[in-house]
Amino acid sequence: MHGRFSVPRSPQGHPVLIQAGDSAEGRDFAAATADAIFTLHGSYDAGRDFYADVKGRAVRHGRRPEDLLVLPGATFVLGDTDADAADRAVEVRRAQVGPQTAIAFLEQIWGRDLSGYDADGPLPAIDPDVDNVSITRGRVRHARDPRTVAQEWRDLAAAKGGLSIRETVIEATSRTSFIGSARTVAAELDRYVQGDACDGFILIPHLTPGGLDAFADTVVPELQDRGSLRTEYTGTTLRENLGLRPTARPATDTTRRTSA
Amino acid sequence: MTARKQIRLGAHFPGVNNTTVWSDPAAGSQIAFDSFAHFARTAERGFFDFLFLAEGLRLREHRGRIHDLDVVGRPDTFTVLAALAGVTGHLGLAGTINTTFNEPYELARQFATLDHLSAGRAAWNMVTSSDAFTGENFRRGGFLAREDRYTRAREGVDVCRRCGTAGPTTPSSPTAAPGCSCATAASPTCTTRRASSTCTAGSRCRAARRATRC
């Protein structure tokens, strides 16, 4: 490839770079290159481990820890009280994992047609077909042995007093979710950030397009009261708002000292 | 006292993942512009850093059929973000864009353009899927071995970075480039060497004082 670039320099020089990908190569690529890393390491403890890992990698690449932001994906359910939110969270999970979805999830692990199973009944007694892992295609796969996963699900179902297929899928596929009143959720989000489990979050509401409304109206003021969230945008670019250093001009760019 | 650590917030637009609830009476369109605009304005009202669009280049299939329980279509990221630039003023606009199936030079142009349109609010979530299943939607198919995915990603970013930062800090007019009508004096020259279909060499990009290639 050899050519001229046809667009004048843009305000940020180049976009803020985010990386999502969890392999060792992915983490190193992020540590060397990215401004932020989008991760699914959601719990407080897993977050702290991941945070230390990737910030350490960034330092080994000659960067400062604060040059790479750690942003886990996070879901949330709000309520007037913590109890109210907990009730709503159960409803949301049941709406996310209906009977058909539960069976589809199960089929992804088992690699078999399980359409004859009742989602409200027990997990299949047969083992996964490990040679048929591509029953679902196009989903980001987290390469784990399906037999291990199946055993974990069975253990989970047994430990919780005999969960149904649907209940097991709901439990097993739940990610970290911040559930509670606005005050509780704000305090918990802030605890993660101040405790270096992350630098912030990529929030994933469960409703489009209004799923962020209540968060903006109730949790945001709580975060502002805690002094952890801006009350106005101070930067002009995204890079500035994120507190990142300005983009460096490339080392080879020695011919131009002034702009035309 | 040291300043309190500030929480960074991204807002993932719901609609293309398996956690979006459609049975709720409040569930709306995942493709109408009103939905994107509503979501973006809410994020900006809440002082979020950026809006985030995920990407899937091929619809999921389950037992050979489109998996319509959790996927309901995938609009084009750059187009949506460009439109949102017009209805927001501070919110970052982050797009998930694959490094395997897109050309580095095109991406550099698209992101530079988005950055201009939004006055400095563009962000790129770089993803590297290289599987042949996704590749079937692209002319070159599954051309890249999985172990080369980050080599190619690195090249894409390198081109974007070098082309993007080598230009002038303020856009110059065409007349600033004497002798060449199709490039400004400030346009950088980008050189990237590739061995076959995988990228083995990094890219170089020089800022040319005068137009030498058009």
Ligand SMILES: Cc1cc2nc3c(=O)[nH]c(=O)nc-3n(C[C@H](O)[C@H](O)[C@H](O)COP(=O)(O)O)c2cc1C
């Ligand atoms: C949190 C997270 C979100 C991702 N989102 C997307 C996405 O929206 N679209 C996509 O094509 N790949 C997505 N990916 C896939 C990765 O970017 C990457 O292509 C894949 O994980 C392979 O890289 P790895 O081996 O380093 O994990 C995501 C991965 C993670 C961890």
